[in-house]
Amino acid sequence: MTNMREVNFEKPSFEDWKEAAIVALKGKPFESLFTKTIEGITLQPLYTSESLLDEVDGKLEQQISTIRSMKADGAFGVAQEAFGDTIEDVVAQSKDAILRGNEFVTIGKVNFAWDKDALQQLATLLSDHPFRINVADRAVLGVFDYVENKDQFGYIQSSDMISLPEFPNVRTVNAYTLDAHYSGATSTQELAIALAQTADLLKNSSFEELEHKFFASFAIDTHFFMAVAKIRAFRLLWKAFASAYGVTSPLPVKIVAETSLRSYSKLDVYVNLLRAGNEAFSAVIGGADVLTVHPHNIITAPTNQSVRIARNTALVIKEESHVTKVMDPAGGSYFIETLTHELVENAWAYFLEIEEAGGYLAAQAKIEKDLDASWAERLSNVQTRKTVLVGTNNYADATEQVPTESFVDVNRLATSFENLRTAFKEQPMTTAILTFGTLKSTKPRTDFVNGVLATAGLVPEITEPTADIEVAKDYLKNTTADYVVIVATDEDAMMIVEQLIAVKSPQTIVDVAGKFNTDWTAKGLNGYVYAGINVFEKLSAVHASTKEVLK
Structure with a gap:
């Protein structure tokens, strides 16, 4: 039996690690592991003593x-x-x-x-x-x-x-x-x-x-x-x-x-x-x-x-x-x-x-x-949810009210979402998520859209998933919701969106979850809700459109 104390493990090189990482990425580029900060500094996926000494030109002890x-x-x-x-x-x-x-x-x-x-x-x-x-x-x-x-x-x-x-x-x-x-x-x-x-x-x-x-x-x-x-x-x-x-x-x-x-x-x-x-x-x-x-x-x-x-x-x-x-x-x-x-x-x-x-x-x-x-970049990162403020622009409690008191007044990244929630409270609107397909196929996008709406304090009615286009059309034709987001897979959306927006009430604002090359806006669709969208601008525009419709 081998004496464990005599076993030596070969130290892998950075190139060895990189090769293993590329395999684990399963087709994604190695550069996807790099993150660029607002300071313009690129964060590496792995730091080594060799890379550090190269960076500080061998003067690590002097720096410390x-x-x-x-x-x-x-x-x-x-x-x-x-x-x-x-x-x-x-x-x-x-x-x-x-x-x-x-x-x-x-x-x-x-x-x-x-x-x-x-x-x-x-x-x-x-x-x-x-x-x-x-x-x-x-x-x-x-x-x-x-x-x-x-x-x-x-x-x-x-x-x-x-x-x-x-x-x-x-x-x-x-x-x-x-x-x-x-x-x-x-x-x-x-x-x-x-x-x-x-x-x-x-x-x-x-x-x-x-x-x-x-x-x-x-x-x-x-x-x-x-x-x-x-x-x-x-x-x-x-x-x-x-x-x-x-x-x-x-x-x-x-x-x-x-x-x-x-x-x-x-x-x-x-x-x-x-x-x-x-x-x-x-x-x-x-x-x-x-x-x-x-x-x-x-x-x-x-x-x-x-x-x-x-x-x-x-x-x-x-x-x-x-x-x-x-x-x-x-x-x-x-x-x-x-x-x-x-x-x-x-x-x-x-x-x-x-x-x-x-x-x-x-x-x-x-x-x-x-x-x-710099402030504009920070604000954009928050509004697109590239930077997450837990409880504010993501994982928000839609039922929470924004306190009116203010003790200190400084620039804060959450202020735009607080103001958005206040605006929707002062000018309420009803919302719904129309799900088409199976529960398994629609749940990820339903949860995503629900999370987006929650940032503005909106609690949508979520329909039971259906694969019957007539049921979906009937719902959209008769709903009293001011704003409806259609949730379906990309394949299903390509088949149903035009049929659904053809029967919607002129007073109902309709978006579809996902990012599509097809432009349905000329046929009555308001727009799209997808990962990476400026959530604040999207919901602000919906709020403004609702006010116009209600006039």
């Missing part, structure tokens, strides 16, 4: 050591936001949060004016605890007239230049990328914009003066590995950026991260919990120094419970995942190291484009145009 040297020691700080209608609410929430594991007094959206009394109460908090203030209202900066502990540590997050010379440990120089993020920015664009903002700041300051007060702030989106790579890439870029100013040994750069609301939805709101958890974990693996997790219902109105869940999301990662016990959890990953390198190269190239256009402020027209294009 640079990332680690640019990260300050210690685990990330939990910075859960406090909200309130009064300063007393904010103070009470903040004190309770500190007792329950929060490490930074963090001011979220408030519904009161920052008068002298509010500023003095906040100042007492800031004197005792580290803090992060996102400046939505510059009046809050008046708090520093009352803060007694001048040595307290904190971050002032703002797109404007802030100066607090009496507080040496408060970081006020911020590469603020949140506005760009909510305008649709890719990871490449965010990284480049952060550098361009800093370059503009350095026109009136030295690098050595700036780095003691500097930090970068990023929103972390749901693309897990891209988010990890984005944070790691900024540390590489910071070292290169410092070198351009003659600084060979810059201080570790601080990065403040928060979960993104760009993919949050008012619909199926608990899915936002999953999005936030995904984003938070990627931020920590990437190496964020401070993390804020937004509550799952912050779009409508956060509650004490949702704030606690958000805070505990960060605490579970910190205390139970053990990820903070590793200096660089993603270091050495063939995939993430490659992605990090590609982001660095692309971001540096885009940064140079901005500089050639005169710098961040001078290049606003160019940046705005590029961000508009």
